[in-house]
Amino acid sequence: MPKRSKSSAQWLRQHFDDVWVKKAQAMGYRSRASFKLLEIHQKEKLIKQGMRVLDLGAAPGGWSQVVVPLVGRRGQVIATDILPMAVLPGVTFIQGDFSDEKVVQQIQSVMGSDAKGMDLVLSDMAPNMSGIPSSDLPRAMALAELALELAVNCLAPQGSFLVKVFQGEGFTEFRQQVLKHFQRIKSHKPTSSRPQSREIYLLAQGLRTAVNASIPPRGL
Ligand SMILES: C[S@@+](CC[C@H](N)C(=O)[O-])C[C@H]1O[C@@H](n2cnc3c(N)ncnc32)[C@H](O)[C@@H]1O
Secondary structure (H helix, E strand, C coil): CCCCCCCHHHHHHHHHHHHHHHHHHHHCCCCCHHHHHHHHHHHHCCCCCCCEEEEECCCCCHHHHHHHHHHCCCCEEEEEECCCCCCCCCEEEEECCCCCHHHHHHHHHHHCCCCCCEEEEEECCCCCCCCCHHHHHHHHHHHHHHHHHHHHHHEEEEEEEEEEEECCCCHHHHHHHHHHHEEEEEEECCCCCCCCCCEEEEEEEEECCCCHHHCCCCCC
16 A cells, blocks of 8 residues: 555556556566557557567567567567666677667677668667756667667668657657658557656658668767
8 A cells, every 4th residue: 555645646656657567577578668569569560570670778678578479580689788688588688888889889790791681679778767857858868869870770771760768858859860761750658658757659660771871870
């Protein structure tokens, strides 16, 4: 039972989280985030057999768990996170800070000779939130921008990019930046995402190859 001293907003938030956490535990998912990707996939039919998928900000592995059976044995799943992740069969995991160029190079080397042949880049990356939007939003946006940069450089023509962003400062500009590189963009707010949270997922599809070369590698 919640303590009486908690505000009703806090109680509702805690209750919402508990419902999804219990559901994840009951279904054997490593995190409630699995439901967010499942819902988007059910609407968009995003993940298909044989696809090559990159999962950024993957720990503890809820999204990768959803992706592995959907891509099947012919597919490939590469996952990365600054935190460790318990082994997940069918996933090649790289641990490191995604803002470190060496980590990006490691990811690209795992992609192998066809490093421009990924079908889908997922990014659920989010920094540790302080609750202060003026500090949290720019840090979250910086990760989303780095994810876009790699997506544009590693996706096959017509590839797709699903990225978590937070509504607020920089959101409109980021959306426009994504649209320069992809033919279509949609917003998704899954039911398992807290209604009060600024979190939203942008799904960009149809990589435009003509502008593909316009994001130079980091540091240049
Ligand atoms: C919401 S969680 C991801 C949950 C995951 N999609 C799942 O389904 O279990 C966000 C993740 O972003 C990771 N992250 C934050 N900053 C990062 C960075 N600089 N490099 C790599 N991962 C980062 C965090 O460690 C965290 O695991």
